[in-house]
Amino acid sequence: MxxxxxxxxxxxxxxxxxxxxxxxxxxxxxxxxxxxxxxxxxxxxxxxxxxxxxxxxxxxxxxxxxxxxxxxxxxxPLVSHYLNNTKLRARISLYQGLFINSLFAVFHVLASWIYTSLWFAAVASYHMILSVMRFLLLRSEQMRSKLETDEEKMVHELHQYKLTGRLLLVLNIAMVGLIVQIIWKDRGMHPLGPMIYAFACYTLYSLTVTIINMVKFLKMERPILSAAKMLSVAGALMSILTLQTAMMTQFNDNPLFRRNMNTLTGTSVSLIVIAMAVFMVIRAKRALKKLQLNHSET
Structure with missing residues (x-):
């Protein structure tokens, strides 16, 4: 051998x-x-x-x-310090996610203005709210550093993890109605032209990086980071739906087929995000209950 x-x-x-x-x-x-x-x-x-x-x-x-x-x-030395400093890496990860999410929201705002698209406006609002949720996680991370014991820090993070799940659930339920209306009536969607290829490359890259990071932070060692990665998944799934609607508009002339495919993908994306949000809330509640039992026993 x-x-x-x-x-x-x-x-x-x-x-x-x-x-x-x-x-x-x-x-x-x-x-x-x-x-x-x-x-x-x-x-x-x-x-x-x-x-x-x-x-x-x-x-x-x-x-x-x-x-x-x-x-x-x-x-x-700088790279070594970054790799060995968990707190610094967590902060940079949150800032990076906030920056990318905000940039994506700005892109969709510009697209909605250029193409006069209700669809891109709806997606822009989705990413804006995700950016606000990321900002809340960043503030929560700063508040965490002021706590003294590890138990207090974990309880604080779990509460933020549960809150993120609830906000994501409410956001997605509210967006479902708007997305279904736009797709079903086939309004507000416009082809992106040559820019669609760059958008497709970025979407695939974003999805790949998101899956890798989600697996990396799947454990509940840092619930705030796990919540941030869940928001990245929600954003990446919405980007896939946006990409499909743009490609269907640009490359397909059959309104019925376009509507059915976009409805199918939109429903799948919404159900996945809702399942993620419910999972986050249940998981946080169980973890908090387990901490309370351990605390009462001691």
Missing amino acids: KRIKDVLSQWVRPGMMWTIVLVIVAVGLMVFALSFDKKDSSLSYISYCISAHSLAVLIVAAVDEGRKMNSKFRQN
């Missing part, structure tokens, strides 16, 4: 000189095959194989270089 790993390692890590030669040969063969209409020739298949190999080599080289840079980056 070790010998096989060594062979594979040498295959994808041939060294700097051979990597440059391999890339030049792959590019040359691909240009020749495509320029002279040799797509079905044996030379084209060879060029495809060499190109695939060179791509694998470049990916491995990029990963290795990234690991080296990450190791050097972590040796920086």
Whole structure:
């Protein structure tokens, strides 16, 4: 097994000189095959194989270089302080989420103004309220630092976690009626033009980062951070719905199909967010009850 790993390692890590030669040969063969209409020739298949190999080599080289840079980056005193300071990381995470959420809200406000879109105005209001909820979590984090005991801090965070869940539940129920009305009447939605591709890339990136962070903070060690990540999930789900409505408007001319698909996705997003909010409230209540029982026993 070790010998096989060594062979594979040498295959994808041939060294700097051979990597440059391999890339030049792959590019040359691909240009020749495509320029002279040799797509079905044996030379084209060879060029495809060499190109695939060179791509694998470049990916491995990029990963290795990234690991080296990450190791050097972590040796920086400021970076090391940031990674080892949980309180600082929590604060920065909350500020970062507030900034991104506010930026997204501004984007939708501008889109609603440019396209005279009731739909983008509704989504903008959704992200604005999420920004306010993030701000409340940030204030709660500052209040937490003034508490003395760990038990007081945990009780404070759990109450904020429960409050966030309740606010999210009320917000989503209120938004359901507006979203259904807009989608069902097919009003207020406009194509984004070329900007839709940038919006799609950002939505996919936001969803991926949100899922990773949600898994990271799924445990109730820091309920305020967990609540912030839940808000990120709610925002990412709304972004998916917004992206779909824009794509349906831009690429689909069938009003009935567009309405049904947007209604299905909108209902799914709303149900997921409502389930998340109910889960947060129940989870916080159980955790608070458990703390009270432990406190009464002691």
